[in-house]
Amino acid sequence: MIEIQSPTGLARARETGALVGDILHELKGRSTPGTNLLDIDRWTRELIDAAGATSCYVDYAPSFGRGPFGHHICTGVNDAVLHGRPHDYALADGDLLSLDLAVVLDGVAADAAISFVVGGSQPPESLALIGATERALEAGIAAAGPGARLGDISAAIGAVLTGAGYRVNTEFGGHGIGSTMHQDPHVPNAGRPGRGFRLRPGLLLALEPWVMADTDELVVDPDGWTLRSATGCRTAHSEHTIAITDDGAEILTLPRRART
Structure with missing residues (x-):
């Protein structure tokens, strides 16, 4: 299903999106060496509850997971890139932490993720990975607009990632979003310009480039x-x-x- 938002729905989406951005900013500031991933999950729940919103992840149970997810945020450390389930782990200086958060507020969802290095150590490889995904996200956003096609976004993202020397996995990527977190259309992180669904005003998309330093293959934890x-x-x-x-x-x- 592809939803097109009315002006009222778009106004609600702005509020939900601002909440997601604010929570991720707050969590980044609190994530220091010694912080436990379960504390991050607890803080997320408290911030979501205080805003009168709902996490999209607690009851999330897609076919590819062993659901329900049962936590309020995804926390990936170092080699964990997607759907990182919070567990009893204390962050160390130099850890690369990815936080992925989706919430629903007033009937509209928003989804965002950030990656950053914890503490004072800043390994160059980690900074290069983060920088590539951020530039790819900027390129994908720049390619989006009314009349453009999904392939234009995918091609722009993929060009940055491969240009930085990374291989692209297309099993998981961006997606439509609206009253629920995951909707059509799927937005791969590589593609051909001029192909796919034509974008129109009111469409909400979650764009999410991600990379791994030396592979495009994933493995799943026992969780x-x-x-x-x-x-x-x-x-x-x-x-x-x-x-x-x-x-x-x-x-x-x-x-x-x-x-501001």
Whole structure:
């Protein structure tokens, strides 16, 4: 199903997106060496509850997972890149942490992810991974707009990732979003320009480039959820929810302090 938002729905999506951006910004500031992933999950629940919103992950039970997910946020450390299930682990200096959060507020969902290095150590490989996903996300957003096609977004994302020397896995990628977290259309992180669904105002998309340092193969943890690089290499993941408007693409999941 592909949803097209009315002006009222888009206004609600802006509020949901700002909440997601604010929570991720808050969690990044709190994530220091010694922080437990279960504390991050607890803080997320508290922040979501205080806003009167609902996590999209607690009851999330797709066919590929061993559901329900049962937590409020995805926490991936180092080689864990997608669907990282929070567990009893204390972050160490230099860990690469990816946080992926989706919530519903007033009937509209928003989804975003950030990757960053914890503490004072800043390994160059980790910074390169993060930078590539952030640039790819910027390129994908720049390619989005009314009349463009999904393939234009996918091609722009893929060009940045492969240009940085990374292989692209297309099993998981971006997606439509609206009243629920995952909707059509699927947005692969590689593709051909000029192909696929034509974008129109009111469409919400979650774009999410992610890479692994030296592979494009994933393995699944015994928890049935956490996806890791097959080689144990480090990984990174960046995501924003955007709205297609008459003028282009509007990023909905920026924290409020970044909008001033």
